[in-house]
Amino acid sequence: MLGTTVIIATILVPIMGGGHEEKAIVIQTILFLAGINTLLQVHFGTRLPAVMGGSFTYIYAAVAFQRFVYTMRSLQGALIIAGVFQAVIGFFGIWRVFIRFLSPLAAVPFVTLSALGLFYFAFPGVAKCIEIGLPTLVLLLIFSEYASHYFAKGSFVFGRCAVLVTVIIVWIFAEILTAAGAYDERNPVTQFSCRTDSSGLIHAAPWVRFPYPFQWGYPIFCAQDCFAMMAASFASLIESTGTLIAVSRYAGATFVPPSVFARGIGWQGISIILDGMCGTLTGTAASVENCGLLALTRVGSRRVIKISALFMIFFSLFGKFGAILASIPLPIFSALYCVLFAYSAAAGLCFLQYCNLNTRRSKFILGISLFLGLSIPQYFREFETFYGFGPAHTRSLAFNVIVNVIFSSPATVAAILAYLLDCTHLYWEPHVRRDRGWLWLEKFKSYRHDGRSEEFYALPYGMSRYFPSL
Structure with a gap:
């Protein structure tokens, strides 16, 4: 969680006029809310072992927005x-209702680009300090994919603790390199x-600080x-949906029923309200790194996620401890992303086994949604880098941000294209239902159709009996 948290604060706080102290407070607040929101999601939301944290979106x-304190109050509202x-x-x-019409064919770009669309945070970050980033990537691959299989007695250390x-x-x-002065004469x-x-x-970080509601002032709406x-x-929301589907694949759960998805998204909304009240700069989403780590360690446990949430809360309250961990060079996190994001992206490809890839329709929907899902956001990013603003540049700031945000998200572009094409293109043909994987997915459309739903997704304390719609 530290990588995403530090990157978000590092990007946003200086732009908004904040310094090291504000950056430390923002990191503490994001970590604190990530712990709280993770506990809420694991206990009352989807019940999947999913970590909730800040989102790049x-x-x-x-x-x-402009100016730090004013911006924080505006962001809160x-x-x-x-x-x-x-x-x-x-x-x-x-x-x-939306999830009920989602087929495995449409889910592939939906899930895959939730991780693959973040490729620019991976190796480009490694290359910013290649002598640190590249060894991290190589060691992680050796420990997790080779040593854990060759050394039976070291499978725990090299497998589950590889990261x-x-x-x-x-x-x-x-x-050692820093202390030896290896970077003293290098550029800033x-x-x-x-x-x-x-x-x-x-x-800059305080020894002890408790993030509290409206710590930057009352919100401005x-x-x-x-x-x-x-x-x-x-x-x-779309990216979180793709990530949660990937988490269910690696956690050994069945495909998430639509009612459970709705419940999880509802609790994610509650989490975003808490983010706004405490001023985290960013809303909550399901962590893509968490999905990759589930695949790497093969530990899909709610208890593990709850304990990790408590660690996040601890490191946010005792600021110096969290700041020490947050001082880890960012290329190390970028190297981890190369592996973790790859695992998460691969989860979407698993759904291809339920589709007929020999049909022209399937190839068309997959190809155009994946290609444009990467190409359109890349155009929006390059346009912004060159001109300083997005392709949508009118007098309405709200309209500009709405268009630029939606079309800068690879998962969102791919999901919209795949969903609309899958639900409209040759939909009336009799063989389409089988080709798009609908026959496999149909048994998970209702919570009651699969006996394992109760085991994986039932609410605690017998609450499912009182809230059957959830």
Whole structure:
């Protein structure tokens, strides 16, 4: 969780005019809310072993605002409204209706691009400090994919603890290079990426601090900000859906029933409201890294996720401890993403086994949704890099952000294309139902059709008996 958390704060806080102290507070707040929201999702939401954390999708909407404290108050109000929007979609069953028409064919780009669309956070980040990033990537592959299979007695260390062992080894190596002065004469960008003492977080972070509601002041509700954040919430909702489907595959659960999806999205809306109240700069979404880690460690346990959530809360309350961990060079996290995101993307490809790939229709829907799902967001990113604003550049800031946010998200573009094409193109043909994998998925459309649903997704304390619709 630290990688995503630090990257979001590193991108947004300086743009908004904040310094090291504000950055440390934001990181603490995101970690604290990530722990709380993870407990809520695992206990009352989908009940999958899914970690909830900050989402990159909200960055574009947040960057559109100005000045730190004023922006924080505006973001608080916008996130609260976006959370209400998502809670309504979830708890009122709107998302359940959408999921009922989702086939395995449409789910492939939906799930795959939720991770594959983040490719620009992976190896490009490794290359910013190749002498740290590349060893991390190589060691993680050796430990997780080779050593864990060759050494039976070391399967626990090399398999389940591969990420921890890799990070510790390379982090010590980075400390040695920093202490030896290897980066003293390098340019500022390289020093920021490689040095372990350049983040300024340890000095700025308080020893003990409890994130509390409205810590930046009372929220400001601005219509255009709220609409912009609702667009980010919609894109995040689609990405979370793809990630949760991937988590269910690696956790050994059945395909998530539509009612459980709606419940999880509803609780994610509650989480975003909490994010807005405490001022986290970003809304909550299911963690793609978590999905990759499930595949790497083969540990799909709710108890493990709950304990990890408590660790996040601990490191957020005792700021110096969290700041020490957050000072890990970002190329180390980028190297981890290369493996974790790859596993998560592969989960979507698993659904191809239920589809008929010999038909022209299946190839067309898969090809165009995957290709344009990567190509259109890349155009929006390059346009923004070159001109300083997105392709949608009108007098309405809300309209600009809505369009630019939605079409900058690979998963959102791919999901919209795949879903619409799958539900319209030659839909009346008799063989289409079989070719799109509908016959396999149909048994999971209702919570009651599969006896394992109760085992995987039942609410605690017998609540499923009192809330059967959930």
